[in-house]
Amino acid sequence: MPRHYKRKTETKYKIEDLRHALEELRNKKLTLSQAVIKYHVPKTTLLKQLKQNEFKIPKKGRSAVFNKEQEIQLEKYILDCCKSFYGVTPNSLRRIAFRFAEANKLKHSFNKESQLAGKDWYYGFMSRHPSISLRIPEATSLNRITAFNAAEVNLFFEHLKTIQTKHNIPGHRIFNIDETGISTVQKNYKILAPKGLEQIAKATSGERGVPTTVVCAVSATGIYVPPMFIFKRKRMNQLLTKGGNSVIIVTVSESGWINESIFQDY
Template sequence: MSRGRKRKTDKGTFSEDSMRQAVETVLKDDINRRKVSLRETALQYHVKYQTLFRYVKKKYMITCSKMCYGRSTKDFRELAYEMATTNNIKIPHNWQDNKRAGVDWVQGFLKRHPEINIL
């Protein structure tokens, strides 16, 4: 076990403030009906594209649930499947057959994240 391990690279590190600004830029412009490219925003704020995408999706789900416009369970399950396949995460066979996450997975996820409301 090592004490005081030091990072050898700055890979995977980003400023919390720059990530917050990038997410707000994407969501603000999306609300104003002016589509902003995630890739351009990621380059502008010096954050990784995939990380920004993940933060925007999370922020979007929380924003929708706060506006009482939570996504349906079916939409939520399809989004989980899409994110898992995009990120090459190992998933159960029934997810691949149905093209969406399972009901048990959604229930477990909502227990871990009570701030998200879905219909």
């Protein structure tokens, strides 16, 4: 949960006092030391305001570690890592922020012992960059990552277009086939339970699921092929088709996943 810090101390001067002090300084009615004593405004605040062309209400609290451009660089780095399938965790971001500040010799109050930026900085960074959110990633194999890229996809569609044009293949003869895995163990959702219990259980068909694969195929014109169910077994049993209709296809494999021979049969 993000923490909302509430300031415990307030400035000893009012904004109107700061305006009056600056006006008298610019009109040379007071010296810098006299303005500090009369209006109780810090000397550094007056000097900073005098250097600016326009009056700006001074920000309370510490100065930001990174400027706007540097935070945009951090945001871009996070998005690039996500696109490359190597996401940045909250702890990784805090470590990167510390090293980024050290490399640029920026003044910061990060923990030098743990070499991490603080949690308050992390929550503040997330609030300043609403385009980034904390998500649970889907596990993706390296084989799929290396095979699925812009060059390979473009090459596939170029070949598809060439073959379709050459043989004049109609849309009802072009099929998209995909598979999905179904576990025999249901996914648990959050439940209401008494406070103080160290462990809460919920009944399922098993603690470790057995994979079952379902293969589906649909043509470009909306025609579908009956689905095929692949159960994890060595031998086929007709009881596996019990409760199903007459058009579904049922088969078995040792792993529960599809293989080359089953694909050809389908």
